[in-house]
Amino acid sequence: MPVIPRLVYLPVVIRFTKVSKRYPTGTGPAVEAMTFHVGRGEFVFLTGHSGAGKSTVLKLMYGEERPTEGDVRVSGFGVGHLGRDELPRLRRRLGIVFQDFRLLEDRTAAENVAFALEATGSRADVIPQRVARVLEQVGLANKSESFPRELSGGEQQRVAIARALVNDPPVLLADEPTGNLDERATRGVFALLTDINAAGTVVVMATHDLDLVRHAARRTLEMRDGRLVYDSSADAGVDP
Amino acid sequence: MNLLWREALLAFRRTRTLSALSVTTIAFALFVSGLFGLVALNMRAAISRVEERVEVIAFVHRGTPTQTLTVAGQDIAAFPEVLTVSYVSEEDALERARAELVEFEDAYKDLEVNPLPASLELRLKPGFRDAASAGNVAERLRSFEFVEDVRYGEDWVHRLDTLRKMAALIGLGIGLAFALVSIVIIGVTIRMTVLQRAREIQIMRLVGATDWFIRGPFLLEGAIKGFLGGLIAVGLCAAVFGAFRAQSIALGTGLLFFGPAQAVLLLIFGVLLGFGGSLFSVGRHLRNV
Numbered sequence: 001m002p003v004i005p006r007l008v009y010l011p012v013v014i015r016f017t018k019v020s021k022r023y024p025t026g027t028g029p030a031v032e033a034m035t036f037h038v039g040r041g042e043f044v045f046l047t048g049h050s051g052a053g054k055s056t057v058l059k060l061m062y063g064e065e066r067p068t069e070g071d072v073r074v075s076g077f078g079v080g081h082l083g084r085d086e087l088p089r090l091r092r093r094l095g096i097v098f099q100d101f102r103l104l105e106d107r108t109a110a111e112n113v114a115f116a117l118e119a120t121g122s123r124a125d126v127i128p129q130r131v132a133r134v135l136e137q138v139g140l141a142n143k144s145e146s147f148p149r150e151l152s153g154g155e156q157q158r159v160a161i162a163r164a165l166v167n168d169p170p171v172l173l174a175d176e177p178t179g180n181l182d183e184r185a186t187r188g189v190f191a192l193l194t195d196i197n198a199a200g201t202v203v204v205m206a207t208h209d210l211d212l213v214r215h216a217a218r219r220t221l222e223m224r225d226g227r228l229v230y231d232s233s234a235d236a237g238v239d240p
Numbered sequence: 241m242n243l244l245w246r247e248a249l250l251a252f253r254r255t256r257t258l259s260a261l262s263v264t265t266i267a268f269a270l271f272v273s274g275l276f277g278l279v280a281l282n283m284r285a286a287i288s289r290v291e292e293r294v295e296v297i298a299f300v301h302r303g304t305p306t307q308t309l310t311v312a313g314q315d316i317a318a319f320p321e322v323l324t325v326s327y328v329s330e331e332d333a334l335e336r337a338r339a340e341l342v343e344f345e346d347a348y349k350d351l352e353v354n355p356l357p358a359s360l361e362l363r364l365k366p367g368f369r370d371a372a373s374a375g376n377v378a379e380r381l382r383s384f385e386f387v388e389d390v391r392y393g394e395d396w397v398h399r400l401d402t403l404r405k406m407a408a409l410i411g412l413g414i415g416l417a418f419a420l421v422s423i424v425i426i427g428v429t430i431r432m433t434v435l436q437r438a439r440e441i442q443i444m445r446l447v448g449a450t451d452w453f454i455r456g457p458f459l460l461e462g463a464i465k466g467f468l469g470g471l472i473a474v475g476l477c478a479a480v481f482g483a484f485r486a487q488s489i490a491l492g493t494g495l496l497f498f499g500p501a502q503a504v505l506l507l508i509f510g511v512l513l514g515f516g517g518s519l520f521s522v523g524r525h526l527r528n529v
Contacts, residue, residue, distance in 0.1 A: 088449060088450045090448075091446060091448035092447075092448035094448075102442070104440060104443065106254050116448075119454075120447060163447065167448070
């Protein structure tokens, strides 16, 4: 597997320190003693089989779950002891993309994107131009008035990415963003995520698409049964 | 603010059936409460009409000078419980007996001596038309030397007291029960709306909307639904009231409908129910997601 060395001087954006997560009803821990960090400008794959704990790691990053043990810091926020008022502030520093797109079916592409700005209290007069700009960025300028049902899977995921990006977050978290897409759409969405990363946004992408991971030549964190079993940056001689 | 209204109105458009169902539910819950309110209102009016007939009569010794009675009458009129005092002379009493007791017309026709005493008739102020107050006034009247006897229909006033207490108790009990049932029904309906829009709430939270931002449109929507439901309820009450009055003219003449203040109160109750129900449902939902 090609390895891209990670530069040690990059400021840390995400840091997991001995993080474990157990669900009250679960048989074993969903995440067990994970320690790693992600620096500014990185693109990181989080891989592993279904149930390996990838989604839980992402949920710990965006505060949907709290660690049972250890410390999670994302964009300066300590997720473990985040107050209810602070959660929206963390979320505004993150863009989040899912396998099932999570678009509002009765709103157009532009309205779905605008929704993220409205919900975070942006000024009404700047919303149209920011929406147009980000739709242009994801290549959907001509589909802004289409409803999700009128768009292909790849296009819907692009709308979701546009919504995640419109607030200019420093971090983009993507949970199996290509899981529902055919190969061509997968390549398109991945290319878009790489462009976004190239512009300076940290991207953490959970996927079990090993072909994609192999060809992409990006830092990879592999999970098995809730544990981090491989970090490609360690191969490059950098402490994870 | 514009966004708040837009989202609330959009929610109506998007979930037409459910919104119509919520408004109908609120309307019927308030309608039933309103009908009960009408019954309570009319019962209270009926009781207060009966109460007006509570009077205390002091029969005076034969031969008491009119001047004494006039002076005493002024003193009695100054009692805090007393609304009016009227003097009924022996002649007036006979005249009245002849007019009112037609069956005894013959007995009263050729009387050489008027057997009826003169009296002071007292009406009591509202709020003092109960057994205790009437008894108090009677007691004070008995202390006047010229007073021979005092009557105020003790048994009857006692029964009126019991009736009034029962009406208040039943009114409070059933009123509270209706209000509670309304709140539960409306709460369930609003909960359905919240669940239907769970996805939207989830997305709002993911993009970093604050809890109050998420609540806002729901609260406004709930308040609007409550207001519309209240309007329909007042309309339905008016319709039922009109139909009832048309059917039973004899009964209907004295019937009362809500005044503007009471109708507004029902509307405010609707708005509060819609608002409170939404606050509760969305709050619970947000705590669980």
